[in-house]
Amino acid sequence: MSLYENKYRVTYEAFSKFSAKISKADNKKELLAIMETHLKYLFNYKYFRVLIKDEDSIKSFNIFQNSICPTEFILDVVFDYEEKLLAKNIPLYQNTDGSFLKEYQEQLQICEGKLWGWHFEYQNTELCVSLISDKNKPFIVKDIEILNLLIDSFFTKYQQLKLRNRLHKKNLNLENALRIIKSQKLQISKIVDNQKSIIKKRTNALQQSNTELAEISRLNAHNAREPLSRILGLIEIAEFYTEKELKTTILKNLKISAQDLDKALKGIIEKSAQAIEKLSNEDLSS
């Protein structure tokens, strides 16, 4: 087995480990941490960068040799060469001193640096993958094969996490909507209960008024009938009296009874007026 074949056997073993790890990643942070840890076992680089451009955003992450800067997703500038990659989709291979990395350039200690760049296109998403290698950390054309595999499995996982996040957000929204519906339902049932109690209250008030009115009319009838029955009785017995007796006894009692009847009727009229006024006031206030 040649040295070259041996190297690739080792590399593929490293890749299969990487694949196993990446499949377990639970979020984007973990995904990047795995990328950073395993990248150095797959190929040589001084600096590795992935720019992701999807429907609504451009973000990127950088992996430095010896981890001089934390690896995380950032919304930052698109480098000139990335603009070209996005525009033309032609792979890039050129000399570089890494000056576009500004303050990180010196720490990388690039010696005869080469800038490599590739454009990947997936559904709705474009990826610009670039790396700087140098004389001490050479990246070779044969490594592109493993890089392709790496980007594929990275992006598959990335997309999966993104969809999961979206689903989670939608679920949250749905839960919120459900909560709102529930609270509105509760409010509606409260309103209905309130209406019911108002109706019950008014019905009770009406029933009570009806009872009061019935009682008043019963009392009225009785109060009026009492003197009236005397008048009728006096007329009944009148035939047994002489004319003189009629004047002194019957007429006198008739007069008293008729006055009592008049008093009773006046009382009835007054009470009815009061009852009607009371009822109409209650109607206005409720």
Added chain:
Amino acid sequence: MENKIKIFLVDDQQIANFIMKKVISTLAIDCEVIAFDKPKEALSALSENKPHLIFLDLNMPLINGWQFLEYMQDDQETKVVILTSSIDPVDEKKSKEFPQVIHYETKPPSKEKIKAIISREIK
């Protein structure tokens, strides 16, 4: 004197008692009528006079007809005729709860009916 029927009239309205007295006097029945316009006095006179029959009004101040009946519950001899201006069926129904009450009459008193009631008591 033994057969002479004794009647109480209990009504707070003097005129009502006056009418009843006259009605009874025209019946040609030998009887003794005592009228009370204060129910309390009638109750006091019950044990001494032992009337055969009481014509009792319902709507009276202080002691109404129902209370009067309650007070004379122990008296099993005396019979009561309610004589009221009330034509309320509830009152008539209630009057049937008292064993002494033999009739419920509404005013004005009719000569024929009063005659029938008293005549029945003589026999």
